[in-house]
Amino acid sequence: MLSSTSEKPVDPLNLADPHxxxxxxxxLRQTIEGEGxxxxxxxxxHIQRADFLSSALNLAEYLALRRHDLRELQAALMPWGLSSLxxxxxxxxPNLDAVIATLALICGAESAQPCNHPPxxxxxxxxxxxxxxxxALFxxxxxxxxVRIMVTLPTEAATDYDMxxxxxxxxxxxxxINCAHDTPESWQGMIDQVHRAAQETGTPCKIMMDLAGPKIRTGTVxxxxxxxxxxRGDQILLSQCQLEPESNAASDEAIPSPVDQFQTxxxxxxxxxxxxxxxxVYIDDGKIRTRVVETQHSxxxxxxxxxxxxxHASPKGVKLRPEKGLNFPHTVLPLSPLTEKxxxxxxxxxRHADIIGYSFVQRRADIERLQQELAQRSEGRPLPEIVAKIETAIAVSNLPELIIHAAGKQAFGVMIARGDLAVEIGYQRLTEIQEEILxxxxxxxxxxxxxxxxxESLVKNGAPSRGEMTDAAMAERAECVMLNKGPFIAEAIxxxxxxxxRMEAHQSKKTPQLRALHSW
Incomplete structure (x- = not known):
């Protein structure tokens, strides 16, 4: 039997024998079928959508499969010209059945557990x-x-139809539409412009409205x-804000004051x-990294x-500014992702969104709460679809449950929110976790x-970096790629x-497409 992650791997020399x-x-198949x-x-x-039942079963079987270390098995399958899984x-x-059926023919013997090749x-x-x-989502x-392209609208989109x-x-x-910014009047203007553009160009365009969630930010500095x-080495006093930062911070700069250390x-x-x-405690997407040295500083x-x-900070120093994000990577935050706002x-x-972007979602109860709130506001209309933004380590570990409780009831998608996620889990783990989510x-x-x-460099400054072009090419493995707002957004699209x-001619998800090459 194959090893689980806690057992010693199978001897690859034994696996060289096709029998x-x-x-x-x-x-392995028997184990996966039972556990799945x-x-x-x-x-x-928890699954109400009939067309999601087979997807949920496949997810269960995949999770059961990935409890095992399959690397030696993969290497053993390759010389026989079989799928390496x-x-x-x-x-x-179906993949396991196809490999087993073909391998049984290679062995030329009747199997004790016959398996027909899947249609x-x-x-x-x-x-x-x-x-x-x-x-169903897009x-x-x-x-x-x-692959679809999603674009974040700036405030000007409410009045600039040409854009x-x-x-x-x-x-x-x-x-x-990021609901952390602007007002319902502005949002309505953006929606009207999008509907007009879609109608005039004959190009459908969905609208996702992204709920702000808990704004864990710095206040006045x-x-x-x-x-x-x-x-590095400086000290910062972090206290409780009495007011929201919009009311508290007169500018985007720190206020000079006769204090001994920075305060926010x-x-x-x-x-x-x-x-x-x-x-x-990380500040401003980890540009400033700190640790608590005293919990009751007066x-x-x-x-x-x-x-x-x-x-950690740049050798040239970093400006501590109001309204910058605060992250607590190793702390479980018992916060509801739905604020009063x-x-x-x-x-x-x-009433207006096709899709709702759900910020800071971490647990199945978060999904159920949003579904309940939407049901109370449905008034007979179809409910907007949900996209869960995965931006914390807890959300990553709870992803199967989030999927089951959301997709089991309605069309559902997942956003890999790489900004907060990188800060929360560490930049060196981002690529690994991104792959696992995919x-x-x-x-x-x-x-x-x-x-x-x-x-980002193209959107903001008009010229992309080489690394960004590679990142954009690899994004073909997702179903949608999101661009942020900036002065060169049209060129970026x-x-x-x-x-x-171009990449779809070379790759589909993880599968290379072997089209004819004409470069040589």
């Missing part, structure tokens, strides 16, 4: 379901490519006289009570807070949005459209 290889695969069915039965009562995500059992339709059923679920794909029309005309298939930047506050003050000495004016020591915004969003979602036939800093179209 041993066949019996190993048959035992058991897991699926635990989920069954490296592209098994969308079709776990072509069942082998590619997972691909069909992924396409079906993607269309609508039909554009003629020239499989919106250019986005749609150049290839935007979905637009994102006080800086010691003569100091403008924070350096946290807009979600209950978090501070959860932090202990040596807890890491000031002469009677205020108190946490004393942080800067452990989000609940108020939902009154508008539920695999898991493909196993569940759930579409994925590849987000954060795609072609054109280039991304071209890159994705």
């Amino acid at each position: 041993v290889l066949l019996s190993t695969l048959q035992a 069915q058991s897991m699926f039965e635990q989920w069954r009562s 490296g592209r098994i995500e969308a079709r776990v059992m 072509i339709e069942s082998f590619f059923e997972g691909d069909r379901l992924l396409q079906q679920h993607t269309e 609508g039909h794909p554009p003629a020239q490519r499989r 919106v029309r250019a986005m749609v005309q150049r290839g935007a298939n979905c637009v994102r 006080l800086a010691p006289l003569g100091k403008k930047r924070v350096f 506050c946290c807009t979600v003050p209950e978090i501070l009570a959860l932090l202990t000495v040596d807890t890491p 000031l002469p004016d009677g205020r108190s807070g946490l004393l942080l020591q800067v452990t 989000d609940l108020h915004d939902l009154d508008f969003v539920a 695999w898991l979602c493909e196993a569940a036939h759930v579409p994925v949005i590849w987000a954060t800093q795609v072609l 054109t280039i991304l459209d071209d890159v994705l179209t």
Whole structure:
């Protein structure tokens, strides 16, 4: 039998015998079928969509499969010209059955556990379901490519029709409205412009409205006289904000003040009570990294807070600014992803959005809460679809449950929110976790949005970096790629459209496409 992650791997020399290889695969299949069915039965009562049942079963089987270390088995299959199981995500059992049936023919003996080769339709059923679920979320794909393009709208989109029309005309298939900014009046203006552009160009364009979620940010910043930047070794006092930063911060700069160290506050003050000495606290997407050195630091004016020591900062220093994100990588934050503002915004969003972007979602209860709130506002209308933004380590570990409880009831997608996720799990793990999210979602036939800093230099400055072009090309493995707002967004859409179209001739998800090469 194959090893699990806690057991010693199988001897590859034994697997060189095709009969041993066949019996190993048959035992693996039996284990996967039993464990997968058991897991699926635990989920069954939460699945209301009949067309998601087979996807949920495949996800359960994939999770059961990936509990085993398959590397020696993969190497043993290659010399026989058989699938190495490296592209098994969308079709776990059909792939195993195909390999076993073919290997049985190679062995030339009757198997104790006969397995017929799966029909072509069942082998590619997972691909069909992924396409079906993607269309349920984003609508039909554009003629020239499989992967959709999503664009974040700036405030000006509410009044600048030419800008919106250019986005749609150049290839935007979905637009994102960030509800952390602007007002319902502005959102309505953006929506009207998108609908007009879609109608005039004959190009469908979905609208995703992204709920703000808990805004864990810095408030007003006080800086010691003569100091403008924070350096490694400096100390920062983090206290409770009494007001929202928009009301509290007069500018985007620190206020010079006769204080001994930099001071700022946290807009979600209950978090501070959860932090202990040596807890890491990251500021401004990790540009400033600190650790707690004192939990009850008092000031002469009677205020108190946490004393942080800067452990990482640029050698040239970093400006500590108001309204910058705070991350607590190793701390479980018991926060609801739906704030009072989000609940108020939902009154508008539920009526106008095709898709809702769900920030800071971490647990199945978070999914159920949003579904309940939407049901209360449905008024007989179809409910907007949900995209869960995966931006914390807890969300990653709970991803199977998030998928089951969301996709089991409605069209659903996952966004890899690489900005916060990188800070939360560490930049060195981002690529690894990004891959695992893609695999898991493909196993569940759930579409994925590849987000954060795609072609960022091009969008902001008009010229992409080489690394960004490679990142954009690799984004073809998702079902949608998101661009952020910037002055060169129209040019970025054109280039991304071209890159994705070209890459689809070379690769589909993880599978290389061996088209004829004409470069040599």
